[in-house]
Amino acid sequence: MPIEWNEEDKVFHLYNQKISYLIQIVHGKYPAHLYWGKRIQTLQPTLILPYKGRPFSPMTEPTDSKFSLDTLAQEYPAFGNGDFRSPAYQLRTKDGSTITEFVYDSHEITQGKPRLEGLPSAYVENNQEADTLVITLVDPILAIGLNLIYTIYHDLDVITRSVSFEHRGSQKVEIHKCMSMSVDFHSSKWDWLQLHGTWARECHIERQPLNHGTQMISSARGASSHQHNPFIALLSKEATEEHGDVYGVSLVYSGNFQASIEVDPFETARLTIGINPFDFIWLLMPGETFQTPEALMVYSPDGLGGMSRMFHKLLRTRVCRGIYRDRTRPILFNNWEATRFNFSEKKLKQLADAAANLGIELFVLDDGWFGHRDNDKTSLGDWDVNRKKLPHGLKGIAEYVQAKGMQFGLWVEPEMVSPDSELYRLHPDWCLHVPGRKRTLSRNQLVLDLSREDVCDWLIDTFTNVFTKAPISYVKWDMNRNMTEVGSAVLPPERQKETAHRYMLGLYRILDTLTKRFPEILFESCSGGGGRFDPGMLYYMPQTWTSDDTDAVERLKIQYGTSLVYPALTMGAHVSDVPNQQTGRNTPLQMRLYVAMAANLGFEMKVDQLTKEEGMEIKKGIQFYKHIQDSVCFGDLFRLLSPFEGMDTAFMYVAPDKSKAVVFYYKVLATPNPPFYRLKLRGLDRQVKYQINNGGQAFYGDELMKIGITMPLVKSDYFSIIFLIQRLEEESLRF
Known part of the structure; x- marks a missing residue:
């Protein structure tokens, strides 16, 4: 069992073949962080936890003048008992005090991984895949148990963490802060990396050195947001795509979050992630339990690329679910x-005819099919078919599409309501609002209050009805605004700050019910593109519309940044018309195709107005994509050139058995009289020969990775090319 308990030293060792994570119970009370990194055999705690009295650091234990929580590397720290750094949690008791002292009570080591009630999380398919450690701390005065939950996978270099609070006492308690994990690193000599952006510019990479004080990203928008993805990483100073230590943490949650790194004067770094404590209070009553979302923790000694490939494998195989997970x-x-x-x-029908002729497999009807929806000012909430547009209903157009050999898909935006709708006129209190205050509109709509059980039940019944009216194979579930006036008509005053989190619990209940009720439907999540691209949504919907920006040049950065955490199989990418509707840019059809082929290929253009040449190019592109689709969707990603560092972008997907690979190369702007450039590949088998684009000459993987492929010299902007790398079965080299 890869979790060991050393009774003598009071040390837990979580390990698999590649990683170790060690915790010590210090003074029989305090869970201290010893180590997280490459697999080690054992560790002497005194090697990593020397004690020294520091001026103005309170003496926590009367019998040990050198020991202070203010300088201890901890697993789940509190505030008020001597540690002046930012705490992982904070409770407020009936008398107004926020002082607690949770100390070690017991622990349990079990096979497998428990599910989190009401929340998405990574999972196992059998108990032999992972082991779980639960360390229970207790505050004896409050009679509340605090469970630190750790799971380590055997074949994935992944540790998951979450926390639950169990109220065993008699007085109500408020939870004001509850991070899902906290790690105190013994050094601050790191860079930190995050993915930031806005609508149409999601997941741009930003890397900078850690500084003294607190560095933080967060969302208070009611969603994980376009602005900051719920992911953060620490990198060694020399870390690159291929080399160096990287610690990545991603939160399995789709609502308000916070991730922070605090550097103290003694050069330690405290990393935390969890529910954003801003505007959050949870009233915990006797007999109740509160469960935090789960944090996914990945360590890689092989740079950002190694971290990404581990996240990709985890999300593809043990977060995404359903029949489409492996398709x-x-x-x-x-x-x-x-x-x-x-x-x-x-x-x-005209568009369906044209799409079918191109070889497209799925026809998706987007916004405007219901109510009186001729613009974005009306009808959200009135999910009856607009018979003026569709006289034969959804079934009629769906059956027409099926007769053309395609599947039928549908756009919906269930979480929203238009003030100009029958639903709003019947139930004006069903939206998030605060009595007596204005109701702020965004995109002419309001947010339904999913903290209400009756609203959730209505949505489940309504969309069960919608999804059974026609042969629907795909649903695009959109969410086009963030929360304002976050209040609920059914919650008492002392629970109003629970609204945003209760909304997420309600949404997860809806998604869990509908995805189980309609397992044959491929659900794609969307929030104006990537405004809710997170592991929590992927648990229910195995792909996400990456961005509303379909411009090929902008998509290079968006898809490249998104790939730091999320695999290509989860990313929707479409070819659209030019000039592009978001940027006005004109790019060649080939580049638009080749950028979209690096993820889940789709089209969003006037396919019934293509020239003959454009139609032929798209047909050939679709046929070619089908040839490489397995490699893109299930291969290992290697990022070769970054669009954030120059005009050239390149990355490749390598099949798990290294028998083939596909290399994407893009040049945004041409260079006059350019030098020759050789693109060095990665991830191949160095001992075997490969052909490039079915050419006559073959090259050893060793050559392609150490010397590379010479890129063509071009005299045009927006150049793109794809290389197919295929193994020759009969020849190999033995070093």
Whole structure:
């Protein structure tokens, strides 16, 4: 069992073949962090936890003048008992005090991984895949138990962490802060990396040195947000794509979050992630339990690339679920950029005819099919078919699409309501609001209050009805605004600050019910693109619309940054018309195709107005994509050139058995009289020969990785090329 308990030293050792994580119970009370990194056999605690009295650091234990919580590397620190750094949690008791002291009570080591009640989390398919440690701390005065939950996978270099509070006492307690994990690193000589952005510019990479004080990213928008993805990483100073220590943490949560790193005067670094404590209070009553979301923790000694490949494997195989988890996704057409709201059944049939002729596999009807939805000012909440546009209903257009050999998909935005809707007129209190205050509109809509059980039940019943009215194979679940006036008509005053988290619990209940009720539907999540691209949504919907920005040049940065955590199989990428609707840029069809082929390929353009040449190019592109789709969706990603560092971008996907690979290369702007450039590949078998694009000459993997492929000299902007690398079975080299 890869979790050992050393009774003599009071040390827990979580390990597999590649990583170790060690915790010590110091003075029989305090869980201290010893080590997280490459696998080690054992560790003497005195090697890593020397004690020294520091001026102004309180003496925590009367019998040990050198010991202070202010300088101890801890696993789940509190505030008020001597540690002046930011705590991982804070409770407020009936008398107004926020002082608690949770000390070690017991522990349990079990096979497998427990599910988190009401929350998405990584999972196991059998108990032999992982082992779980639960360290129970107790505050004897409050009679509350605090469970630190750790799971380590046997074949994944991953540790998951979460926390639960169990109220065993008699007085109500408020939880004001409850991070999902906290790690005190014994050094601060790191860089930190995050993914920031906004609508249409998601997941841009930012790396900078740690400084003294607190560095933080967060969302208080009611969603994980376009602005900051719920992911943060620490990197050794020399870390690159291929080399160096990287610690990445991602939160399995789709709501308000906070991730922070605090550097103290003694050059330690405290990393935490969890629910954003801003505007959050949870009332914990006697007999109740509160469970935090789960944090996914990945350590890689092989740079950012190693971290990404581990996150990809974890998310693909042990976070995403359902029948589509291990399947390539259908190549789709979405009518939005071709028609927006202005469509008829006749127009949709024209688009379906053209899409089918191109070899597209899935036809998706976007916004505008319900109520009186001719613009974005009305009808959200009225999920009845607009018979003026679709006289034969959803079933009629779906059956027409099926007759063309395609599947049928549908856009919905269930979490929203338009003030101009029958639903709002019947239930004006069903939206998030504060009595007596204005109701702020965004995109002419309000947010339904999913903290309410009756609203959630109505949504489940309504969309069960929608999804059974037609043969629907795909649903795009959109969410096009963030929360304002976050209050609930059904919660008492002392529970109003629970609203945002209760909303997420309600959403997860809806998604869990509908995805189980309709397992044959491929659900894609969306929030104006990547505004809710997080592991929590992937647990229910195995792919996400990466960005509303379909410009090929901008997509290079968006998809490259997103790939730090999320695999290609989870990313939707569409080819659209030019000039691009977001940037006005004109890029060649080949580049638009090749950028979208690096993820789940789709089309969002006037396919019924293509020239003959454009139609042929798209047909060939679709056929080619089907040839490489397995490698893209299930291969190991190696990022070769970053769009954040120059005009060239390159990355490759290598099949798990290294028998083939596909290399994508893009040059945004041409260079006059350029030098030759050789692109060095990665991830191949160095001992075998490969052909490039079925050429006559073959090269050893060793050559391709150490010397590389010479890139063509071009005299045009927006150049792109794809290289197919295939193994020759009959020849190999033995070093």
